Amino acid sequence: MGQFVYLTFDGLSRGLVYAAFALALVLIWRAARIVNFAQGAMAVAAVYVAWSVTNATGSYWLGFVVALLAGLVLGVTVERVVMRFVDHSSPLNGVVVALGLVLILQGALGIVYGNEYQPVQTPFSRDAFEVGGVALLSRYDLFVFGAVGAVVVALTLLFTRTAVGLRMRAAAFAPDVSRLLGVSVGGMLTLGWALAAAVGSLAGMLVVPTELGVHPTAMDVVFVSAFTAAVVGGLDSPIGAVVGGLVVGLLLSYVSGYVDVTVAPMAVLALLVVVLLGRPGGLFSSSKARVA
Amino acid sequence: MTDVRTKDAVTAADAPVTARRRRVHPVIVIAVGAVLVIALTYVLPPFRNYQLATVGAYLCVTAGLTVLTGLNGQLSLGHGALMATGAYTLALTQNKFLNLPLSFAVAVLGTTVVGAVIGLAAARLRGPYLAGLTLAVATVVPSVTSTFDETFNSDQGLSVALDPPPETVPMEQWQAWLCWGAALVVVLLLALLVRGRFGRDLRAVRDDETAAKLAGVDVARTQVLAFVVSAACAGVAGALFAVLAQSVSPGAFPLTLSLFLLMAIVIGGLGSLFGALWGAVLLVLLPTLSQSVGESTGSQRLEGNLALVVFGVVLVVVMLAAPGGLASIRMKTRFRRNR
Numbered sequence: 283m284g285q286f287v288y289l290t291f292d293g294l295s296r297g298l299v300y301a302a303f304a305l306a307l308v309l310i311w312r313a314a315r316i317v318n319f320a321q322g323a324m325a326v327a328a329v330y331v332a333w334s335v336t337n338a339t340g341s342y343w344l345g346f347v348v349a350l351l352a353g354l355v356l357g358v359t360v361e362r363v364v365m366r367f368v369d370h371s372s373p374l375n376g377v378v379v380a381l382g383l384v385l386i387l388q389g390a391l392g393i394v395y396g397n398e399y400q401p402v403q404t405p406f407s408r409d410a411f412e413v414g415g416v417a418l419l420s421r422y423d424l425f426v427f428g429a430v431g432a433v434v435v436a437l438t439l440l441f442t443r444t445a446v447g448l449r450m451r452a453a454a455f456a457p458d459v460s461r462l463l464g465v466s467v468g469g470m471l472t473l474g475w476a477l478a479a480a481v482g483s484l485a486g487m488l489v490v491p492t493e494l495g496v497h498p499t500a501m502d503v504v505f506v507s508a509f510t511a512a513v514v515g516g517l518d519s520p521i522g523a524v525v526g527g528l529v530v531g532l533l534l535s536y537v538s539g540y541v542d543v544t545v546a547p548m549a550v551l552a553l554l555v556v557v558l559l560g561r562p563g564g565l566f567s568s569s570k571a572r573v574a
Numbered sequence: 575m576t577d578v579r580t581k582d583a584v585t586a587a588d589a590p591v592t593a594r595r596r597r598v599h600p601v602i603v604i605a606v607g608a609v610l611v612i613a614l615t616y617v618l619p620p621f622r623n624y625q626l627a628t629v630g631a632y633l634c635v636t637a638g639l640t641v642l643t644g645l646n647g648q649l650s651l652g653h654g655a656l657m658a659t660g661a662y663t664l665a666l667t668q669n670k671f672l673n674l675p676l677s678f679a680v681a682v683l684g685t686t687v688v689g690a691v692i693g694l695a696a697a698r699l700r701g702p703y704l705a706g707l708t709l710a711v712a713t714v715v716p717s718v719t720s721t722f723d724e725t726f727n728s729d730q731g732l733s734v735a736l737d738p739p740p741e742t743v744p745m746e747q748w749q750a751w752l753c754w755g756a757a758l759v760v761v762l763l764l765a766l767l768v769r770g771r772f773g774r775d776l777r778a779v780r781d782d783e784t785a786a787k788l789a790g791v792d793v794a795r796t797q798v799l800a801f802v803v804s805a806a807c808a809g810v811a812g813a814l815f816a817v818l819a820q821s822v823s824p825g826a827f828p829l830t831l832s833l834f835l836l837m838a839i840v841i842g843g844l845g846s847l848f849g850a851l852w853g854a855v856l857l858v859l860l861p862t863l864s865q866s867v868g869e870s871t872g873s874q875r876l877e878g879n880l881a882l883v884v885f886g887v888v889l890v891v892v893m894l895a896a897p898g899g900l901a902s903i904r905m906k907t908r909f910r911r912n913r
Contacts, residue, residue, distance in 0.1 A: 316702075317702035317705070317706065319702075319705065319709070364890060364894070367894050368893070368894065369893075369894075372647070373700070373701030373702060374643070374647065374649050374701065375893055376702075377649060377701065377702055377705045378649070378836065378840060378889065378893050379889070379890055379893045379894065381651075381833050381836060381889065382837070382885075382886045382887070382888075382889030382890035382893065383886065383890065384833065384886070385830070385833055385837070385882045385883070385885050385886030385889065386882070386883055386886030386887060386890070387886075388830070388879075388882055388886075389879040389880065389881070389882025389883035389884075389885075389886060390879070390883055392875060392878065392879035392882065393873075393875050393876055393879045393880065393883070394875075396875050397875070397878065397879070499828075499829070499830075502713055502829055503713050505709075506706075506709060506710045506713050509706045509709070509710070510706075510710070513703070513706065517702075542721065544717050544720040544721045545717065545721050546717070547710075547713055547714045547716075547717035548714055548717050548718065548721065550710065551710045551711065551714050554706070554707060554710050555695055555707065558695065558698070558699055558703060558707060559695060559698060562698070562699070562703070
């Protein structure tokens with residue numbers, strides 16, 4: 283029982299990180315109809331920047347803020363320099379370009395930082411509190427809950443309560459009409475990419491300390507989990523992404539705890555296959571047919 | 575005036591017919607290729623022969639992948655994992671029976687079965703969904719080898735027992751013959767396959783599924799078949815890599831390998847078997863070049879990673895400038911001239 287409770291909290295904590303990462307994917311999918319396969323590599327780049335800053339200044343929080351800013355800048359750059367010029371006649375093109383970016387980023391990070399796992403700091407202890415002899419969750423887990431919760435609330439407010447959010451939704455839903463009504467559709471697209479990349483960087487900052495450390499390919503497996511989370515929730519739905527993230531997190535935690543850590547990626551693959559074949563629109567799909 | 579116009583119209587209509595090169599039969603191309611390769615293996619020093627062999631092994635998988643992605647429009651990031659399947663199957667069979675032809679047959683068969691399973695799922699998926707699923711397949715390789723470590727010996731992998739080649743032939747030359755023999759057979763079969771009805775079905779499904787269905791093409795069957803054929807080619811390539819390295823380990827089939835394969839077929843022009851050859855050549859040449867650059871600057875980090883950056887830049891630039899690959903640029907200018 284104690285193990286079950288511990289694994290559940292661990293799964294929720296992991297799940298929220300995947301949820302944040304999946305949210306980043308959903309943000310870009312809604313805005314541009316591209317699944318950003320470079321999201322993982324972009325997040326790793328931001329984490330490396332934070333790692334450098336933290337090592338130079340000794341302050342985790344300065345690195346944390348810089349990582350989010352680096353994410354914003356990277357998102358804008360990727361959209362303005364590359365993604366804007368992708369030919370959308372085939373859905374393959376966006377995917378292939380994103381994969382090219384993965385190679386570029388991983389190669390560049392390898393050249394600058396080397397291909398070793400670098401240990402990263404955590405701002406809070408990862409030792410779990412015990413309540414009545416049962417390990418529950420750590421300060422770090424609480425930090426994850428807080429950070430991801432804040433992002434979800436902020437994004438919800440942005441999209442439902444502000445003029446900018448309304449413009450972003452309009453630009454994604456009906457670009458031509460929005461343009462006629464004076465919305466800068468290109469600007470909204472860039473903003474969407476920037477926000478998504480920043481959220482992705484946050485997810486990267488949260489997940490890297492719980493794994494082996496930072497490495498150019500550190501996010502490959504995380505990306506697959508997050509993609510699965512986004513698909514479970516339906517690529518179009520932010521709420522779905524959060525629920526999907528929690529589902530994937532719990533699954534990974536139970537499988538790692540009760541079976542073996544090495545089985546976890548296979549469990550994710552199995553979940554992905556089941557969802558794609560059984561309910562391809564995701565659990566939160568609207569009745570509208572899939573476009574791509 | 576009318577005369578001039580009719581004359582113009584006639585030349586315009588005739589131009590594509592006369593301008594179209596007469597297609598050389600694939601058997602002839604393959605025969606010429608075989609002669610060239612055999613001649614080359616006698617001239618080249620051992621290390622170059624080894625590289626030539628690697629090109630042949632890569633050609634098997636790039637040719638299969640370009641048919642799947644270029645002609646049928648299915649993007650697979652799982653071909654690295656399919657190669658791993660072929661390589662591990664060969665290693666296990668070879669270590670048990672020490673019979674290379676048998677091991678090859680089992681390896682190709684095994685990969686085909688795995689490919690059929692993935693293909694059945696893939697036929698129901700489009701675009702990014704398919705890419706995501708195959709990406710998940712690619713990342714699952716280390717997990718499988720560690721979970722069933724009694725069979726696959728986790729990260730260490732397996733060594734492959736091989737009979738030594740006939741004494742008159744140096745090892746590297748024998749490897750080049752083996753790889754190119756397999757590659758030429760694979761390419762010949764693919765070329766014959768895509769010339770006929772199957773190739774037409776592939777393109778019809780890629781361009782417009784509804785129209786293909788209306789024309790009587792079984793869309794799902796075509797897609798599954800394309801995946802199976804392509805997987806079999808990846809199995810051959812994986813088996814060849816196992817023979818070349820005389821060992822298999824999950825580290826030899828990382829996600830980057832799948833991305834490299836994608837780059838190779840994109841740069842050569844999606845759907846072109848000749849393009850697959852250029853892609854395979856680049857897959858061997860560019861890492862060698864970047865390694866020598868790394869060595870000359872004395873930077874170890876540059877050695878392994880420069881190739882990644884170059885491949886990535888090439889992939890992005892080609893996709894932005896000419897989404898049909900480099901071969902499509904030539905076709906476009908020819909069209910314009912005809913108009």
